[in-house]
Amino acid sequence: MTDDTAARAAREDGAVPRHNLLSGPQPDVARAAGYADAPPRMGFFTDTSVCIGCKACEVACKEWNAVPEDGLELTGMSYDNTQGLGADTWRHVAFIEQRKPFGGQEPGVGHEDVDVFSAASALGTGPGSPGPGATAPPPGAAPAGAPAGEISPVSPDGRTELRWLMASDVCKHCTHAACLDVCPTGSLFRTEYGTVVVQEDICNGCGYCVPACPYGVIDQRRDDGRVWKCTLCYDRLGVGMEPACAKSCPTESIQFGPLDELRDRAAARVARLRAAGVTDARLYGEDPQDGVGGDGAFFLLLDEPEVYGLPPDPVVTTRDLPAMWRHAAAAAVSLAALAAAGFVRRPR
Amino acid sequence: MTGSDVPRDGVEGARPGRDALTGAHTGRRRRRGRGERAMVPDAEFSSYYGKPILNKPTWKALDIAGYLYLGGLAGASSLLGAGAHVTGRPALARTAKIGAAGAISLSLVALVHDLGRPARFVNMLRVFKPTSPMSVGSWLLVGYAPLTLAAAATDVAGRYRLVGAAATASAAVLGPAVATYTAVLICDTAVPSWHEGYREMPFVFAGSGATAAAGLALACVPAGQTGPARRLAVLGAALELGSFQLMKRRTGLAAEPLEQGRPHALLRAAEALTVGGTALGAYAGGRNRVAAAVAGAALLAGSAALRFGIFHAGVASAEDPRYTVVPQRERLAARRSPGA
Ligand code: SF4
Numbered sequence A: 001m002t003d004d005t006a007a008r009a010a011r012e013d014g015a016v017p018r019h020n021l022l023s024g025p026q027p028d029v030a031r032a033a034g035y036a037d038a039p040p041r042m043g044f045f046t047d048t049s050v051c052i053g054c055k056a057c058e059v060a061c062k063e064w065n066a067v068p069e070d071g072l073e074l075t076g077m078s079y080d081n082t083q084g085l086g087a088d089t090w091r092h093v094a095f096i097e098q099r100k101p102f103g104g105q106e107p108g109v110g111h112e113d114v115d116v117f118s119a120a121s122a123l124g125t126g127p128g129s130p131g132p133g134a135t136a137p138p139p140g141a142a143p144a145g146a147p148a149g150e151i152s153p154v155s156p157d158g159r160t161e162l163r164w165l166m167a168s169d170v171c172k173h174c175t176h177a178a179c180l181d182v183c184p185t186g187s188l189f190r191t192e193y194g195t196v197v198v199q200e201d202i203c204n205g206c207g208y209c210v211p212a213c214p215y216g217v218i219d220q221r222r223d224d225g226r227v228w229k230c231t232l233c234y235d236r237l238g239v240g241m242e243p244a245c246a247k248s249c250p251t252e253s254i255q256f257g258p259l260d261e262l263r264d265r266a267a268a269r270v271a272r273l274r275a276a277g278v279t280d281a282r283l284y285g286e287d288p289q290d291g292v293g294g295d296g297a298f299f300l301l302l303d304e305p306e307v308y309g310l311p312p313d314p315v316v317t318t319r320d321l322p323a324m325w326r327h328a329a330a331a332a333v334s335l336a337a338l339a340a341a342g343f344v345r346r347p348r
Numbered sequence B: 001m002t003g004s005d006v007p008r009d010g011v012e013g014a015r016p017g018r019d020a021l022t023g024a025h026t027g028r029r030r031r032r033g034r035g036e037r038a039m040v041p042d043a044e045f046s047s048y049y050g051k052p053i054l055n056k057p058t059w060k061a062l063d064i065a066g067y068l069y070l071g072g073l074a075g076a077s078s079l080l081g082a083g084a085h086v087t088g089r090p091a092l093a094r095t096a097k098i099g100a101a102g103a104i105s106l107s108l109v110a111l112v113h114d115l116g117r118p119a120r121f122v123n124m125l126r127v128f129k130p131t132s133p134m135s136v137g138s139w140l141l142v143g144y145a146p147l148t149l150a151a152a153a154t155d156v157a158g159r160y161r162l163v164g165a166a167a168t169a170s171a172a173v174l175g176p177a178v179a180t181y182t183a184v185l186i187c188d189t190a191v192p193s194w195h196e197g198y199r200e201m202p203f204v205f206a207g208s209g210a211t212a213a214a215g216l217a218l219a220c221v222p223a224g225q226t227g228p229a230r231r232l233a234v235l236g237a238a239l240e241l242g243s244f245q246l247m248k249r250r251t252g253l254a255a256e257p258l259e260q261g262r263p264h265a266l267l268r269a270a271e272a273l274t275v276g277g278t279a280l281g282a283y284a285g286g287r288n289r290v291a292a293a294v295a296g297a298a299l300l301a302g303s304a305a306l307r308f309g310i311f312h313a314g315v316a317s318a319e320d321p322r323y324t325v326v327p328q329r330e331r332l333a334a335r336r337s338p339g340a
């Protein structure tokens, strides 16, 4: 998420996959993991600016992967009744209601006394009601006579208004996946598509990966002790199909494809949104320079990541592992020295 | 501060209400480490309905905090046992060797209990992964546990002295690693209160292991042979308390859960027990059998309280998104501010 040019130049340099890295840019995860001729790295680009919160992805994921139900709870958190990612929620749609100017919605008012016919007759005469055709086509692509190149003003007259953010969250399939690094059994592994998958017949249920994940994705299923998370539909990828969530998304908020292509598409999309006045638009998790080496599943967000329940600057926990072992070794030596010191005086 | 504009009884009583916090700012006060100057403006905190960002550890407190404790007790006891063996203190040697064997066996029981069934411990050994402290630890235990059992068994049986001496020595070589690797185990997670303390945690655990082993010896060995244990208690307590203070000072916000609620109570108790036990042991442990036993029990309990306190503080830090968001925001701000 930084636009540090020096850092970008550094990324260009590291074109050869480096093996056994614990952090930093890793341009070819699959080859570094030992796949000699791997297909291009696949991933998700979730464009939350077009998400309508229909939860088709949540449902499709449950259906395809036979994920057990995790209880129906009316949480009072807007329309969110799954609350977060976990063992039995591999896609989670977040709903955030904010008092921020956006579009022409007004919160906290009744519309009982509105005369819809007179309102309709005023269509197209004011900034809050730009009239038919107001959804702007891209500059240059508009038919003659249509208003082109701009969308209706984001905040017509500075009113405090409600906006709704919706975002479908998922496992990030990190370039440096802490869950994978710490798994003692090798149950978590890197696939040839560069994604991260748990093998349920090998998982020991030790639960180490759960607190290791900096995004709070993977979790233990209560009744069986093993951990579960999004597999990026490894089984579907193998036969050339796209993941169930992306397939079911009606607005193409969830886009699936080769990661390079998605990154280009995302950059173009965020530039377009910004040009149209949506200055809050930003990408999250797309940068190979970030703490996890970039995510295989990244997002276009309209506010700070933590508003969506995402960490602002996650770092793969194993980045510090060499230093941890060094400190532990020093501590072990100190302990031995203390014990020796205990015996030095007054030998009997 | 609820974010919805529609109250519970609705606008003019016409609308249902919502309790949802929108972009909730939880109004908690900010505490900084003593004497620390803010280099960047205080990061603004918001969260998704106050929900945690991390998934908290699923480990059972009794099993895993107990596992951390027993590992320290065993590792340091092996050192005491070997020292006593070499310097001819048979009672101290026997107690320490049996203590190490017993503690490590119990810790394996705790681990297996947390995993669910014994076969799963065997499954831990299907690969060796240096990036996984749990894998490294499993292999370490597989090497270490039989050595402690051999050392204890030969001592009790009074036979195979050569084998016993070799086992005692090897166990003493691996012991310090067993006592400190558990710090890496919990620090190699995204849990703020654990991860941030990775520099000092191994020293805290080493000191705490030393006091526990000294406590066991004080409690069970005739006064005449407890000299090394008493000195180890003093040195261990100094290492433990010193590095723990350093850790709290340096980790800033991530240390806050150590000073709130149950972890705070446990850690204060740990401090009191360790200091009290050490003082009593050092002062009267060499003469008075009862005082030595009380001091030993206090040291054992103090070391356990420390592990449980640190365990619960970590869980609490994972449950509150503030400990994840605020330091990361500060990091981002520092990186973006010119001249940083
Ligand atoms: S660390 Fe978390 S987000 Fe990254 S691959 Fe593992 S489970 Fe997914």
Ligand code: SF4
Binding pocket: A182, A183, A184, A185, A186, A187, A188, A198, A202, A203, A204, A205, A206, A207, A208, A209, A210, A226, A227
């Ligand atoms: S719970 Fe399973 S997948 Fe996670 S670290 Fe343990 S063995 Fe690996």
